Amino acid sequence: MGNKREYNLSYIISITLVATLGGLLFGYDxxxxxxxEKGLEGFFLSAQNFHYTKVLHGITSSSALIGCVIGGSISxxxxxxxxxxxxxxFASVLFxxxxxxxxxxxxxxxxxxxxxxxxxxxxxLYRVVGGIGVGLASAIVPMYIAEIAPSQIRGxxxxxxxxxxxxxxxxxYFVNFLILGDHTNPIIDKDAAGVLSVNxxxxxxxxxxxxxxxxxxxxxxxxxxxxxxxxxxKTPRYLVLIxxxxxxxxxxxxxxxxSKAKEILSxxxxxxxxxxxxxxxxxxxxxxxxxxxxxxQQAIGINAVLYYAPRIFxxxxxxxxxxxxxxxxxxxNIVFTVVAIVTVDKFGRKPLLIIGSIGMAxxxxxxxxxxxxxxKGIVPVVSxxxxxxFFMMSWGPICWVLISEIFPNTIRGKxxxxxxxxxxxxxxxxxxxxxxxxxxSPMVAYGLYGGVCVLAAVFxxxxxxxxxxxxxxxxxxxxxx
Numbered sequence: 347m348g349n350k351r352e353y354n355l356s357y358i359i360s361i362t363l364v365a366t367l368g369g370l371l372f373g374y375d376x377x378x379x380x381x382x383e384k385g386l387e388g389f390f391l392s393a394q395n396f397h398y399t400k401v402l403h404g405i406t407s408s409s410a411l412i413g414c415v416i417g418g419s420i421s422x423x424x425x426x427x428x429x430x431x432x433x434x435x436f437a438s439v440l441f442x443x444x445x446x447x448x449x450x451x452x453x454x455x456x457x458x459x460x461x462x463x464x465x466x467x468x469x470x471l472y473r474v475v476g477g478i479g480v481g482l483a484s485a486i487v488p489m490y491i492a493e494i495a496p497s498q499i500r501g502x503x504x505x506x507x508x509x510x511x512x513x514x515x516x517x518x519y520f521v522n523f524l525i526l527g528d529h530t531n532p533i534i535d536k537d538a539a540g541v542l543s544v545n546x547x548x549x550x551x552x553x554x555x556x557x558x559x560x561x562x563x564x565x566x567x568x569x570x571x572x573x574x575x576x577x578x579x580k581t582p583r584y585l586v587l588i589x590x591x592x593x594x595x596x597x598x599x600x601x602x603x604x605s606k607a608k609e610i611l612s613x614x615x616x617x618x619x620x621x622x623x624x625x626x627x628x629x630x631x632x633x634x635x636x637x638x639x640x641x642x643q644q645a646i647g648i649n650a651v652l653y654y655a656p657r658i659f660x661x662x663x664x665x666x667x668x669x670x671x672x673x674x675x676x677x678x679n680i681v682f683t684v685v686a687i688v689t690v691d692k693f694g695r696k697p698l699l700i701i702g703s704i705g706m707a708x709x710x711x712x713x714x715x716x717x718x719x720x721x722k723g724i725v726p727v728v729s730x731x732x733x734x735x736f737f738m739m740s741w742g743p744i745c746w747v748l749i750s751e752i753f754p755n756t757i758r759g760k761x762x763x764x765x766x767x768x769x770x771x772x773x774x775x776x777x778x779x780x781x782x783x784x785x786x787s788p789m790v791a792y793g794l795y796g797g798v799c800v801l802a803a804v805f806x807x808x809x810x811x812x813x814x815x816x817x818x819x820x821x822x823x824x825x826x827x
Contacts, residue, residue, distance in 0.1 A: 352603040353496045361578050362503050365490050366510035367571040368434055368483035371441050373514025374564055375410060375476050381522025383407050385557035388532030388544045392553070393461035400542070402466070408777060409470040410477035414770040417481020422763025424482060429588075430490040431580050437482040438572035444476025445568055448561035459554060476564075485766040488750035489758065493581035496602055497817045501690035501747050508743035509683045516676050518563075525559045526552070583755055583818065586614045613819040614755065625760050628825035635809055636749060636765040642802040643745040644772035646706055647795030648737045650780035651730060661788070662716070662726040675731050682738035694814040695744050696806055702740020703803035709733030710796030717788040741802070751813050754822035 386406065390398040417437075424433040451469040452458045488504050495503045529552050533545035544553065582601075585594035591611065598607035625633065651658065659671040686698060712729035716722075753761040783791045811824060 352606050353499075354601055354603070357600055358495060358499075358503070361494055362491055362506055364571075364574045364578050365434070365487050365494075366507050367567070367574065368437060368487040369507040369510030370514035370517070371438075371564070371567055371571060372480045372483050372487075373511040373516075374518045374567060375441065375444070375480050375514075376414075377515040377518045378522070378560055378564060379407050379410070381519065381526065382557035382560040384531040384534075385552040385560075387534060387542075388548060388553035389557065390461045390466055391534070391542055391544050393463070393466075396463040396466075398461075398466070398542070404778070406466065406470055406473075408774065409473045410480065411770060411774045411777070413474035413477020413479070414481040414484070415477075415767060415774065416474070417478035417483075418485055418766035418770045419481070419763060420478075421482050421485035421766060422760040425486055425489060425584075425759035425762070426587075429580055429584050430486055430493065431575060431578060433482055433486045434490065435572060435575045437479040437486070438568050438575060440475050440479030440482070441568035442565055442572065444472050444479060445561055445563075445565035447472030447475065449558045449565075481766065481770060484769070485762050488746045489762055490581055492747075492750035492818065493583040494579075494597075494601060497815060499691060500751060501695065501744075501814065502687055504747040504750050505683070505687040505690050505743035508738075508746055509680070509687060512676075512679050512683055512738070512742070516680065518560075519673070519676065521563050522560050525563070526556060529556060582611070583614055583758075586611070587755075591615065610817070610819075613817060616819065625757055625764075627757060628754055628822070632753060632825045633761060633764065636752060636761055637768050638805060639745050639748055639752075639810070640765045640769035641772050642798070642805060643741045644769055644776050645798045646703075646737070646741060646802055647710070647776055647780070647791075647798065648734070648741070649773055649777050650784075650791070650795075651734055658730060658784075659727060662713075662722060662730065671727055671731075675734055678731055678735050679738045679742075682735040683743060685739045686743045689739075690744060690747060691814060694812050695748055696810060696812050698740050698744050699806040699810070700803050702736045702744070703799045703806065705736030705740075706733050707796045707799035707803070709736060710792045710799060714789045714792040714796060717792065748810065748813060751816075751818060752811070752821060754825055755818060756822075758818075 383403070383406075387398070387403050390402075390406075421433065424436065428436070447453065448469060450458075451465055451472055452460075455468070456462065456465050487507050491504050491507060492500055530549045532548035532553050535543050535545050537543070579597045579600075580593070582594040582597045585591070585597065594614065595607055595611050598610050601607075602610060690698060709729045709732035713726050713733070716726040716729065749762055749765050780791065783794075813821065816824070
C-alpha cells in the first residue's frame with residue numbers, strides 16, 4: 347500500500363482537469379448543434395439563390411463529423427511532430443476559431459443576415475474546423491493523460507475524459523436552453539410537393555440570432571482551455587522520444603516521487619530506443635484489436651440514441667416530446683460514467699466491457715420486442731435508458747482507456763490516430779444510417795444493435811488483453827511475445 351502514496355495526487359489531478367477540458371469541448375462541440383439546428387434551418391430556408399433541403403440540412407448538421415475524421419487521422423502525426431501538449435494547444439485555437447466563425451460566418455466576405463449558398467458553404471467550413479479540433483482532442487487527451495498518470499490510477503484518470511465529454515454535452519444542452527429563454531424555435535412547414543418553408547408565425551429572433559449565440563458560447567471554454575495549457579508539462583514519454591531525458595525525469599519526479607521516477611524513466615528509455623518503429627513493428631494483432639475496439643464502440647449504436655433521443659422517446663410513448671426523458675437519460679449517463687471511473691482500476695477493463703455489452707444487448711433487444719408487439723410507455727423508455735446506462739459504465743469510458751494504453755510507446759501516436767479515425771468514420775455511418783433504418787423498422791434497428799453488442803462481448807472475452815495495473819512499458823513486452 348505504501349507504493350500508492352508516492353505519487354503527487356493534487357498535481358496529477360490539476361493536470362488531468364486541464365486536459366479533460368479538451369474532452370468537455372469535444373462533448374460541447376458535437377452537441378451544440380442539437381439546440382442550434384432548428385434556428386439554422388429557418389435562417390437558410392429564407393435564402394433567395396438556392397433551396398435549402400432536408401438533405402442539405404443533414405449535411406450541415408453533421409459537417410463537424412467530417413472534421414472529426416480528419417482530426418483523428420492527423421492526430422498521430424501531430425502527437426509525434428509537435429508533441430501532445432502543443433497538439434492540444436492547436437486544437438484549442440481551432441475550437442475558438444470555429445465558435446466565432448459559426449457565430450458570424452459573414453465576417454469580411456458577406457453582408458450580415460443574408461443567407462446564400464456561399465454563406466452555407468462558409469458556415470460548414472467553420473464547423474469542419476471545429477470538428478478537426480474535436481478529432482485531435484479525442485485522440486490526444488486520453489494519450490496525454492495516460493502518459494502522465496501513474497499506472498495504479500491511470501484507468502480512473504483516463505475515464506475522467508469520458509465524464510468530461512458527457513458533462514460537456516449536458517452543459518451545452520443547458521446553455522442552449524438558457525439562450526433560447528422565452529423565445530421559440532421556428533415552425534417549419536412542408537407543402538404537398540415536399541418543399542419546406544418557415545411559418546410566418548415563427549419567432550424571428552431564433553432565426554436571426556439565437557443559433558449564433560449558441561455557437562459563440564463555445565469560444566469562452568476554448569479560450570480558457572488554451573490559456574490553461576500554458577501551465578501543464580509535456581508528457582515524459584514524449585520528452586524521452588525527443589531526447590530530453592532530464593526534463594522527463596523532472597516531470598516524473600513531480601508526479602511519482604524521486605525513487606519511482608528513476609525506475610519509470612529507465613523503463614521508458616528501454617522501450618523508446620527504437621524511436622522510428624513501423625506501425626506493424628509489434629505485429630498486426632495490436633492494431634486490429636485497437637481498430638475493432640473503436641468500431642464496436644460505435645457499431646453498438648449509442649450515438650443514434652444520443653443524437654436522436656427526444657425523437658426516440660416520443661415515438662416510444664413518452665410524454666412532453668421526450669425532452670424530459672432525454673434530461674433524465676443525461677443524468678443517468680453521468681451517474682454510470684462515475685461507476686466506471688470508480689471501478690475501472692479495481693475490477694479491470696475486460697469485466698466492465700463484457701458486463702456492459704450484455705447489459706446493452708438486453709436493453710436493445712427489449713426495445714426491439716416492445717416495438718414488435720406495439721408496447722408503448724414506461725417499458726421501452728426504461729429499456730432505452732438501461733441500454734445507454736450500460737454503455738456509460740463500459741464502452742463509453744473504457745474504450746478510451748484501452749486505446750490510450752494498449753499500444754507500445756514507439757507506435758502509440760500513429761496507432762491511436764488509426765483507431766480514432768475508424769471511430770469517427772463509424773460514428774458517421776451509424777448516425778447517418780439510423781434515421782432511414784429507424785424509419786424502416788425500430789425493431790430491425792435495435793435488433794441489429796443488440797446483435798452487435800453480443801459480438802462485442804465475445805470479441806472482448808476472446809481477444810482483448812487486460813491492462814489493469816500494467817505500466818505502458820509492460821505493454822511493449824506483452825505484444826513482443
